[in-house]
Amino acid sequence: MLTAFGTLPFIDLTFGDQYRDTGWFGIVITLSLVAFLLYNILRSKKGKDLYIRRIGGLNAIDEAIGRATEMGRPVIMVPGLGGLNAISVQALNVFAHVTRTAAHFSTPIRLCCADAAVYTVAQEIIRDVYQSEGMGERYDQDSVRFISDRQFAFAAGVSGMVMREQAAATFFLGEFFAESLIFAETANAVGAIQVAGSTQNTQTPFFIAACDYVLIGDEYYAASAYLTREPVLVGSLIGQDWAKMLIGSLILVGVIGSTIQMGPFNAKILTEELKDGKLVPTKKPRPMNRKDTFMSHLLVPSLEKMIIDRPKDPNAGGGE
């Protein structure tokens, strides 16, 4: 692979650790996924009407806020425990939509943050929402608050708020860990309608058991496209579907290829194996296993241990 590309005018791939052996495959696949996303974003901007299936949890947002308005109780939103990353930004996008609806009905909101960076961004987003709706005077500075960055102190604080304020609707979207069930059960105890979604697979079952509506897997990331129907977001969603089809095809090709290569009932016997980038004889003949197949090697490069003689830096020894 490296000798096939040779040396480009300004980039010498032979020195690329991540391109050695079959390492280029992961990069090519990732760039393909990126190409799918960008192509579909461009395609959507041409005004094509693209279909998204119904997502129950997101349809329930208006119902939840309406219930809170009728009962005169607040809506509580929790963007999880994670820092400022794609997950919490997506949560804040959904909460901005919730807040826009709540602002129209003058429903009180509470947004509880466990991370100071998320708190800062959330405050700006919520204030912008109120101002863009022409309801700047309804914005309560204390509606967005930082509780604690310790997991169970945050859980205790939010649970206490849910119990004291008797929330009518709760939205738990973001990165959750052990405290997810504490939130869900506490909100259930006060009779709140709950919409939850987490990228942590370990917490999704708890939400499913305790919450009314749950966004599973990439429904979480589809939420902003579903709610706003912005062409860029819908196009990105279609690109994600193309990416999933590519990965599904790779899995199918891999399964069929590996099954053929290993032979029926693991019948093939190996006398040589690939180790540290080199073919070496096995200690004794052994049945071929899935790690010896072409697909496994394609996805897991076997790197030769290399030592490269580089000149020493005469100034090395201390810096800050």
Added chain:
Amino acid sequence: MLPIADLAPSFFNAEHGSPAWWGKAVLTLLLSVVMFVILFNAPARARRPIVISATFLGGVIYVLQWLWPRAIARDPGTLPLNTTESVAFWLEDAIPVLGTISNTVSAFLLGLGVYSLLRIHTTRLVKRQADWMFSLVLLTCMLLMTGFGYADWISKQGPNGAALAVSQDTWTFVNYAKDLLFDGLLQNMDGAMFSIIAFYILSAAYRAFRIRSIEATILLAAALVVMLALMGAVDYEWSKGIASMTGGDKGSFLNNFSLSEIRMWIQNNVQNPSLRAIDFGIGIGALAMALRLWLSLEKGGHTA
């Protein structure tokens, strides 16, 4: 003074106390002030392009570091062999610097969070609003923990900044107070909150595991098998029953019906593939989200 790790000099650092070190620090400070003044006085219509450019530049370093040929087997204190490796070295050295900048900004943001807490709870306390007693408890605990925590840390700092190994025989009042507040109270309260989950699991399971539909019945059956298989006594008795039927023959087909085998089959052939499929979707969703944020294409529920 905090202990400082030795790093090989690079574009982003210099030997401590050297003229190059002072020059870089002062230059960075001046550049920051100039950037702040420019941003503050920028016209409103220029703010969006500035934000988009800053976001793109901040992300492009990580993308380049991933795409650019990374130096193979780089040892600290060595020089690059050619132009490609020079760029690779520069990018690799830039990543921890960006991480440090991010951590520094996060530390300042924590101050905003603390300010928010103090404002809300002090207002509630002063105006004797509803539940003001909880605010009093919070503020008292916050002040005590901050005060004793900092005093305890100061008491353990040596003259050169390294932490001293302080044995309990030489503890003073602040050390005991911090130990009581942190290890005695906070850690145990964390444990108590964690243990509440056990009871919440019971109530959630009571509501969830009901025969309402075919899917719920399958969920109930699978959960029952997995839970029983994880109970040592049940698994032992079941295995004894299987062993009595097979006559101790380890190659018998009936061994596949032991509780642990059924549990492993459910986990390996049903649960794990499903979780991996969900993980694929989440991973692609995260990639798409990150790409939209980097290229400033993200237009969520709020105004752009």
